[in-house]
Amino acid sequence: MNTFGKNFRISVFGESHGTGIGVVIDGVPAGIDLCAADFVQDLARRRSGAKGTTPRKEDDLPEILSGVMDGHATGAPLAVLFRNGDTRSSDYSLFREMPRPGHADYVAGVKWHDFNDPRGGGYFSGRITLAMVSAGVVAKKVLQSGYAAERLSRLLPDAMVSRKGNMFAVRASLVEVGGVSRAVVDRPGVTDPSELWDRQLDTAISEGDSLGGIVECTVDNVPAGLGEPFFDSAESLISHLVFSIPGVRGIEFGDGFRASRMKGSEHNDPFVGPDGTTSGNGAGGINGGITNGNPIVFRVAFKPTSSIRMTQHTWNFTDGKIASLNIPGRHDVCFALRTPVIVEAAASIVLADLLLSVI
Numbered sequence: 001m002n003t004f005g006k007n008f009r010i011s012v013f014g015e016s017h018g019t020g021i022g023v024v025i026d027g028v029p030a031g032i033d034l035c036a037a038d039f040v041q042d043l044a045r046r047r048s049g050a051k052g053t054t055p056r057k058e059d060d061l062p063e064i065l066s067g068v069m070d071g072h073a074t075g076a077p078l079a080v081l082f083r084n085g086d087t088r089s090s091d092y093s094l095f096r097e098m099p100r101p102g103h104a105d106y107v108a109g110v111k112w113h114d115f116n117d118p119r120g121g122g123y124f125s126g127r128i129t130l131a132m133v134s135a136g137v138v139a140k141k142v143l144q145s146g147y148a149a150e151r152l153s154r155l156l157p158d159a160m161v162s163r164k165g166n167m168f169a170v171r172a173s174l175v176e177v178g179g180v181s182r183a184v185v186d187r188p189g190v191t192d193p194s195e196l197w198d199r200q201l202d203t204a205i206s207e208g209d210s211l212g213g214i215v216e217c218t219v220d221n222v223p224a225g226l227g228e229p230f231f232d233s234a235e236s237l238i239s240h241l242v243f244s245i246p247g248v249r250g251i252e253f254g255d256g257f258r259a260s261r262m263k264g265s266e267h268n269d270p271f272v273g274p275d276g277t278t279s280g281n282g283a284g285g286i287n288g289g290i291t292n293g294n295p296i297v298f299r300v301a302f303k304p305t306s307s308i309r310m311t312q313h314t315w316n317f318t319d320g321k322i323a324s325l326n327i328p329g330r331h332d333v334c335f336a337l338r339t340p341v342i343v344e345a346a347a348s349i350v351l352a353d354l355l356l357s358v359i
Contacts, residue, residue, distance in 0.1 A: 006357060008142065009353075016122060017117070018119075020081050024079045025067070025077065028078050029075070029147040029356075030072070031147070032142060035064075042136065043060050046060075046341050052197075058084065058086055062080050065079040082134075096109065099314075100306060102306030108123075125246070126246045126247065126338075129245060139349045144168065148167065151355050169221055170348050172218070173340050178334070180197065180200055210333050211333060212304040217299070217347055218296065222296050225290060226291040227286065233289025235298075241349060247336075248300055254286075255283075276293035281297065284296060300343055302336040302339055311326055
């Protein structure tokens with residue numbers, strides 16, 4: 001299904017080269033301040049244009065179709081639409097007979113008997129993340145609202161609720177590209193990832209190849225008590241939504257895979273304060289599936305872009321033999337450059353859903 005959430009529920013629709021991309025959000029509390037201008041900043045962070053990103057240019061102007069009146073959410077389902085404009089659908093006619101390696105062309109054709117839309121990846125395109133970023137904008141609004149403060153008062157003492165303006169501070173950034181960590185390329189005054197990793201990107205561009213990356217996300221001022229044991233654990237829900245982002249290959253919380261190489265005495269986190277603060281936050285802010293009051297910290301691994309300019313050798317399903325494939329079209333050399341805001345959106349959507357689940 002194409003719907004996620006219980007109390008803050010999102011449904012995404014559209015294809016990369018169809019009429020448009022959109023999202024319907026059910027459960028937005030009435031009275032939340034919201035207008036089209038609120039989407040601009042996060043949408044700009046996802047937009048292409050920098051070195052290593054696709055030359056496809058879209059306006060990405062949000063059309064709020066329902067759920068908002070006079071600058072406030074009405075409580076009805078909120079629908080946001082983005083119309084596609086810069087499409088070149090002829091670039092993708094080849095991929096029914098020669099599915100692209102690393103893409104969903106083959107499995108989509110099998111599942112839907114070739115009735116699926118293959119243009120630009122169709123429903124599997126990274127362009128669909130436009131809908132998730134939009135839902136993330138609304139989720140962030142919910143997390144910073146007075147409605148959220150009211151819900152938090154059921155979990156937290158008044159002294160902590162009074163800090164509601166700083167609650168759920170979600171931020172994500174790229175910490176590695178092509179196996180090169182940010183610490184290696186960091187330069188004073190330079191924040192644009194495409195400039196920090198410009199050498200790696202230039203090499204991949206000249207070779208007609210692509211790069212992957214790792215995004216780290218931190219959520220500060222998270223109250224203890226959100227999430228459920230087992231199937232609706234905070235990690236499970238975040239991982240569920242993060243893995244809906246095209247190109248994700250892994251996720252880890254806190255110490256992550258390093259924990260398997262640690263001793264219990266190294267990984268355990270003694271409490272150092274009455275508010276539940278721990279010494280090292282090796283669990284990434286979650287114990288037993290429930291937020292523990294420390295920052296939520298997780299990292300997401302993105303694969304290199306599958307569509308590359310290098311000639312590849314793969315199966316031609318029409319001719320029944322291995323053949324050479326040269327992929328046309330416009331593609332990111334490193335789509336991870338555009339993903340931090342998408343990861344932020346995923347975390348915000350999950351936390352909004354968990355918050356609205358508090359009884």
